[in-house]
Amino acid sequence: MLYSALLSLAAFMFCLSVFLVHRASVLENDLRKLQGDIILQFNQPRSEGVNGKMAKMSERREDIKPSTLPNSLSSLKVSSRRVKRQQGSCRAPTSFLQLTANTNKQPDIKGNITVIPWTVSAQQGNAISQKENRIVVQEDGYYLVFGQVLFKSPSTVMGHIIQSLSSTRTERTPTELLCCLQEMPDKTPANTCYTAGVVQLLQDDELELVIPYRPHSLISMDADSTFFGVIQLN
Secondary structure, three states, X not given: OHHHXXXXXXXXXXXXXXXXXXXXXXXXXXXXXXXXXXXXXXXXXXXOOOOHXXXXXXXXXXXXXXXXXXXXXXXXXXXXXXXXXXXXXXXXXXXXXXEEEOOOOOOEEEOOEEEOOEEEEEEEOOOEEEEOOEEEEOOOEEEXXXXXXEEOOOOOEEEEEEEEEOOOOOOOOEEXXXXXXXXXOOOOOOEEEEEEEEEEEOOOOEEEEEEEOOOOOOEOOOOOXXXXXXXXXX
């Protein structure tokens, strides 16, 4: 009898230990699942209402609207600026033309004026071209016109005039645009006369630089001393 009682007690204790081990394993799994749910709740937006998924989706939409729209607008502004820069970079380059004195020729006296023989030293674009000793405008617009002459004549006053021959007039009489006068020193005469200005020109207008007649005028034909040019401004 005692032996049977001990055997039954041992079997009961064994079953109890197996049951406790199983419950402990179940409780451990439940605890891990609960921890995972808590971590997930902290990482996700809080939801209210009966349908939690719909609440989360609505909160996400509300969160997206104020944050993404400004970014989209700013990206549009940046892209529009890039387009403008690309359009600006695609514009035709500014046209200009600079003439320097031709050292192989001598100044030409025509009536009461002296004309310097010119040669092209720098040119870009199609809005300005050269015709003999004149500059021809190919497009209407505003232009910067400039000219310099180095005089070596012993005289009271030396200078030059930049004039235009308009294409709109029936008689192509010259119109004075810019004028430069320079008093020459008595000893070692050498003085530059420079002038520049912005003028409105029309297509086919012709510009020339002339020197009022001086019988004994001496002009430097160096490229860095005597030059004549036009730059397109628009």
